[in-house]
Amino acid sequence: IPFDQDKTCEKQRDIVDLDKWVEHYRSYAEKGQCATYIPALEKINPSQLGVTMVGPDGKVLKSGECEVAFTLQSISKVISFIAACLDFGTPYVLDRVDVEPTGDAFNSIIRLEMHKPGRPFNPMINAGALTVASLLGGRSSLEKIESFLSLLEKMIGKRPAINEEVFLSEWQTAHRNRALAYYLKETGFLESTVEESLEVYLKQCSIEVNTEDIAMIGLVLAYDGFHPIRKEQIFSKEVARLTKALMVTCGMYNASGKFAANIGLPAKSGVSGGIMAAVPARVSAHNSPFPHGCGIGLYGPAIDEYGNSVAGSMLLKHIAREWDLNIF
Numbered sequence: 001i002p003f004d005q006d007k008t009c010e011k012q013r014d015i016v017d018l019d020k021w022v023e024h025y026r027s028y029a030e031k032g033q034c035a036t037y038i039p040a041l042e043k044i045n046p047s048q049l050g051v052t053m054v055g056p057d058g059k060v061l062k063s064g065e066c067e068v069a070f071t072l073q074s075i076s077k078v079i080s081f082i083a084a085c086l087d088f089g090t091p092y093v094l095d096r097v098d099v100e101p102t103g104d105a106f107n108s109i110i111r112l113e114m115h116k117p118g119r120p121f122n123p124m125i126n127a128g129a130l131t132v133a134s135l136l137g138g139r140s141s142l143e144k145i146e147s148f149l150s151l152l153e154k155m156i157g158k159r160p161a162i163n164e165e166v167f168l169s170e171w172q173t174a175h176r177n178r179a180l181a182y183y184l185k186e187t188g189f190l191e192s193t194v195e196e197s198l199e200v201y202l203k204q205c206s207i208e209v210n211t212e213d214i215a216m217i218g219l220v221l222a223y224d225g226f227h228p229i230r231k232e233q234i235f236s237k238e239v240a241r242l243t244k245a246l247m248v249t250c251g252m253y254n255a256s257g258k259f260a261a262n263i264g265l266p267a268k269s270g271v272s273g274g275i276m277a278a279v280p281a282r283v284s285a286h287n288s289p290f291p292h293g294c295g296i297g298l299y300g301p302a303i304d305e306y307g308n309s310v311a312g313s314m315l316l317k318h319i320a321r322e323w324d325l326n327i328f
């Protein structure tokens with residue numbers, strides 16, 4: 001078989017595998033449900049499942065509902081953390097938010113009072129993300145969101161839209177987040193007003209993406225801040241490594257330990273059902289269609305008790321096992 005045809009056969013086999021796995025894991029969505037605490041998310045079809053993998057040479061493998069738009073939700077916490085580090089330097093950010101996992105729910109308030117002076121434990125929980133949102137570069141919420149969007153645009157190559165319905169829906173029901181923001185204001189960790197910080201945080205959560213967009217974010221992280229397709233260093237290796245360490249230890253909330261043990265990839269989830277994972281190049285991944293690493297974006301809106309996509313996590317576990325992507 002001539003070389004090119006050989007490659008085509010390989011690619012077709014990979015897609016056939018991926019399609020088979022997506023169809024198999026789709027039924028696991030029944031074990032979860034769409035986020036009910038955000039009214040706009042409740043009406044989404046829970047049995048959707050899609051995945052996109054993007055390699056450094058631009059090679060793309062995709063399957064299922066990979067083009068469906070969904071909101072970033074907590075995946076945005078990764079981008080705002082990087083944006084804040086770019087705007088103010090890592091030491092400034094880490095003075096205001098720590099890098100320790102909590103083992104508590106993403107919206108928990110308990111540790112803020114238990115550990116003086118109340119510095120949020122990490123930027124992947126809501127207390128930390130509100131703090132980070134409050135210190136993004138810019139004097140108004142509009143400018144802060146702009147700082148977030150321009151970083152995201154560099155990674156995904158387009159300017160995404162904010163889903164106003166999801167934003168309003170969250171804004172009207174954000175009682176816990178408002179409580180967290182007031183507490184952080186009182187302890188001096190919030191650098192903007194409560195309303196401004198909340199607006200920035202909820203708008204970043206309401207940005208619309210698809211699986212390919214978040215796969216691109218994963219790819220840039222896998223390449224330590226370098227965009228291998230655009231050939232541009234977007235953020236430093238140090239910031240990328242810190243972010244990936246936070247993803248491994250805190251990215252899947254209080255299921256991060258289980259996720260590291262069973263799947264073994266730096267990843268970040270959101271309540272709308274997205275999962276973004278960064279896969280470094282691996283010598284042992286010779287059976288993988290991406291031996292030089294890749295970014296993975298998954299979407300499956302039915303989530304478990306921790307806030308992670310049920311079918312998405314299972315599909316990612318299967319992909320990581322079949323193609324030997326576990327970093328440990």
Ligand code: DON
Nearest residue numbers: 073074106205269270271307
């Ligand atoms: O803060 C919230 O309630 C949401 N907008 C984002 C939380 C989220 O995605 C948590 N996820 N798993």
